[in-house]
Amino acid sequence: MKWSLNELTKKKLIEFDEKLDLTENLKARSEEILDATVAEVVGQIAYDKGLYLLDYQLSITLTLPSSRTLKPVEYPLSVIVNEIFASLDELKKFENIDETDFIIPLEKDLIFLDESVADNILLEIPLQILAENEKNSKDLPQGKFWSVLTEEEYKKQKEEKIEEKKSPFSGLDGLFD
Incomplete structure (x- = not known):
C-alpha cells in the first residue's frame, strides 16, 4: 500500500x-x-x-x-x-x-x-x-572440544586462571611460545 x-x-x-x-x-x-x-x-x-x-x-x-x-x-x-x-x-x-x-x-x-x-x-x-x-533449561550445548559457558562460569574460569598465574612458575609462562 x-x-x-x-x-x-x-x-x-x-x-x-x-x-x-x-x-x-x-x-x-x-x-x-x-x-x-x-x-x-x-x-x-x-x-x-x-x-x-x-x-x-x-x-x-x-x-x-x-x-x-x-x-x-x-x-x-x-x-x-x-x-x-x-x-x-x-x-x-x-x-x-x-x-x-x-x-x-x-x-x-x-x-x-x-x-x-x-x-x-x-x-x-x-x-x-x-x-x-x-529458557528453563540449565543444559547448554557442547561438543567434543568445546562448550557454551554462562557469564558466571566464564568469570569463574577467568578468576581461576588469574590464581594459577600467581604460582612461582607463572613467570615461565609463554617461555617456549
Missing part, C-alpha cells in the same frame, strides 16, 4: 487496516528470518502543516533460529510505530524542530506502508531468541 503526498494533503487523514505478506522481502533482507506470518497493520496517516504522520500497530509472528541450538523458534512481535515524514522542500522549513523528533525525508512523492512495516520489523528482532524449553 502506498499514498501520494497530493492525496494526503487533500484528505488530511486516511485510516487503514491491512494484511501484508512481507515474508520474501524480510527473508531477502535478513538471513535470520526463516519464515513470517502475514503482518496485520492497523493505523492511520495524517497530514499536518507540511508533515506526514504515520501511526500504526503491527502484529506478526516470525520464525527465527534459536540463539543456542539454531532450531526454529516462533517469535510473536507486536509493535506500535510512529513515524514523521516530510518532503525535502518542507524539511528545510523545520530546522527549529527539537532534536528528539526524527523526520524521515521523502525522496519521492510517495509513502510506502510495506517499506515502513518491513523496516520496523527488522529493527525489532532481538539478539537472543530461545525456545521455551531452552
Whole structure:
C-alpha cells in the first residue's frame, strides 16, 4: 500500500487496516528470518502543516533460529510505530524542530506502508531468541572440544586462571611460545 503526498494533503487523514505478506522481502533482507506470518497493520496517516504522520500497530509472528541450538523458534512481535515524514522542500522549513523528533525525508512523492512495516520489523528482532524449553533449561550445548559457558562460569574460569598465574612458575609462562 502506498499514498501520494497530493492525496494526503487533500484528505488530511486516511485510516487503514491491512494484511501484508512481507515474508520474501524480510527473508531477502535478513538471513535470520526463516519464515513470517502475514503482518496485520492497523493505523492511520495524517497530514499536518507540511508533515506526514504515520501511526500504526503491527502484529506478526516470525520464525527465527534459536540463539543456542539454531532450531526454529516462533517469535510473536507486536509493535506500535510512529513515524514523521516530510518532503525535502518542507524539511528545510523545520530546522527549529527539537532534536528528539526524527523526520524521515521523502525522496519521492510517495509513502510506502510495506517499506515502513518491513523496516520496523527488522529493527525489532532481538539478539537472543530461545525456545521455551531452552529458557528453563540449565543444559547448554557442547561438543567434543568445546562448550557454551554462562557469564558466571566464564568469570569463574577467568578468576581461576588469574590464581594459577600467581604460582612461582607463572613467570615461565609463554617461555617456549
